[in-house]
Amino acid sequence: MNIPEWLKPVTLGIVIGAVAVSTLGFSWGGWLTGGNATQMANRLSQDKVIAALVPVCVNLSRTDAERATKLAKIRKTSAYQRRNALMETGWATVPGSDSSDRDLAQACLAALELDKS
Template sequence: MTNPEWLKPGMYGALLGAVFVGVVGFSWGGWMTGGSANKLASEMARDQVIAALVPICHDMSRTDNQRLAKLATIQAATSYKRRDAVMDAGWATMPGSDSPNRDLAKACIEGLNLDAS
């Protein structure tokens, strides 16, 4: 089958246009693949769950009988060990869970008033 001579530049233009639209769409247009969208959604969901659990962590710290001693231990710990200190205090272990949550412990530290304890 022979194609008309005028069809060849049109085919090249359509092919280059499709490539250009794809590059621009994924680079600046905000397009993403399904895998990237799922990863983004999972991260957002995890962050929202942690944010919802932070008040429980703070309430557990306020009602703890040994609050002052545990806060002193957390405050005395170096900045990168404070998360472990909150986990050891038991404030990052949610009711019904057997182990503490590292992300929750990190978020809980930010709300604890360590300077005014």
């Protein structure tokens, strides 16, 4: 089989161009693989659910009869243990769930620190 001489540089150009376009697309072009897109969507949806549940947590804390005692206990706890202390109060329990959610507890803690009442 006789390959034309002009076909070799064309083939090499196509290969180099494909590699360059792929590299630029994934690094600067914003292209994502399916797995990365799924991870990003899951992370975003989790963040939105937590943000929607923070008012529920704050409301549970406001209606709790032992609020002052529990808030004092949370404030006395060291900074890195406050999330666990808030989880023990039950305020970070998603309605319909049996256990507290760590991410909701962290977001609720931030909201309660803004609310000094």
